[in-house]
Amino acid sequence: MTDREDELAANLAKVRERIAAACSAAGRAREDVTLIVVTKTYPASDVRILSELGVRHVAENKDQDAAPKATECSGLPLSWHFVGQLQTNKVRSVVGYADVVQSVDRARLVTALSKEAVRAGREVGCLVQVALDAGASERGERGGVAPGGVAELADLIAGSPGLRIDGLMTVAPLTGEYAGRQRAAFGRLMDLSTDLRRAHPAANMVSAGMSADLEEAVAAGATHVRVGTAVLGVRPRLG
Ligand SMILES: *Cc1c(COP(=O)(O)O)cnc(C)c1O
Numbered sequence: 001m002t003d004r005e006d007e008l009a010a011n012l013a014k015v016r017e018r019i020a021a022a023c024s025a026a027g028r029a030r031e032d033v034t035l036i037v038v039t040k041t042y043p044a045s046d047v048r049i050l051s052e053l054g055v056r057h058v059a060e061n062k063d064q065d066a067a068p069k070a071t072e073c074s075g076l077p078l079s080w081h082f083v084g085q086l087q088t089n090k091v092r093s094v095v096g097y098a099d100v101v102q103s104v105d106r107a108r109l110v111t112a113l114s115k116e117a118v119r120a121g122r123e124v125g126c127l128v129q130v131a132l133d134a135g136a137s138e139r140g141e142r143g144g145v146a147p148g149g150v151a152e153l154a155d156l157i158a159g160s161p162g163l164r165i166d167g168l169m170t171v172a173p174l175t176g177e178y179a180g181r182q183r184a185a186f187g188r189l190m191d192l193s194t195d196l197r198r199a200h201p202a203a204n205m206v207s208a209g210m211s212a213d214l215e216e217a218v219a220a221g222a223t224h225v226r227v228g229t230a231v232l233g234v235r236p237r238l239g
Contacts, residue, residue, distance in 0.1 A: 008049050011231045012037075015214075019225065022218035033218055036081055036207070038228030040065060041235045044072040050231070051076040059083045059102070059226055063090040070097035083169070083226060085143040088112040092119075100125035102169040102207055102226075105145045110156050110163065117162025126157045127169040127207055130192060132185050133176035142171060147192055154196055154203065167205030167223070168193050172213055182213040186220035193221075 023030045036057040060066030061084025082098040095116040104126045117124045131140020157165040170189045178185035186208045209217020211230035
């Protein structure tokens with residue numbers, strides 16, 4: 001193995017152990033939590049190594065980085081998740097490789113995604129990104145719709161050709177009433193998920209938790225954790 005293969009294998013083993021420990025502490029089955037490795041800013045060669053190490057889900061947050069990487073890795077058995085703020089002019093490109101867009105936070109984006117999914121003949125899974133620090137009708141600073149806007153957006157997705165409503169995503173807020181209270185934030189997301197599943201029973205994905213707070217997310221009930229730094233290392237630049 002190369003040094004990088006050794007490093008990624010060791011980091012991945014640690015993260016998998018953390019998830020397993022968090023599941024057992026919460027009395028949850030290990031297979032109820034899926035690891036998504038956030039490969040943003042890291043090269044396609046790392047994605048290839050991760051695939052060989054058994055990773056099946058990767059996430060990216062910038063189309064300009066993700067599109068060439070996804071093309072280079074198109075032969076690998078991977079699901080691609082888009083988790084960044086998404087401009088409508090990037091939607092056609094993103095729909096070309098993304099299996100799931102986790103950052104759906106406005107009606108205009110739903111319309112654009114639907115149009116491009118139909119054009120491409122693809123079905124794209126969508127998560128509504130919830131901003132727990134947003135005011136009633138606002139969007140969050142890092143994207144996301146306020147809790148009060150989730151139901152309407154989910155209905156719109158469910159009624160849009162080419163799209164599937166899969167669930168909810170959040171990033172633990174840095175400001176507002178949930179700042180520094182990851183467990184409470186993720187608990188709130190779970191309540192919103194319960195509400196969502198009344199209208200859309202199959203929309204049971206709950207994407208929450210990153211390198212620093214995956215334990216809190218698993219304890220709250222997250223089905224998917226998105227881990228970057230703990231697997232790949234501290235990113236060389238902001239992303
Ligand atoms: C970068 C990123 C992550 C991963 O964060 P780490 O702290 O590196 O684990 C998770 N979710 C989103 C939306 C991200 O942009």
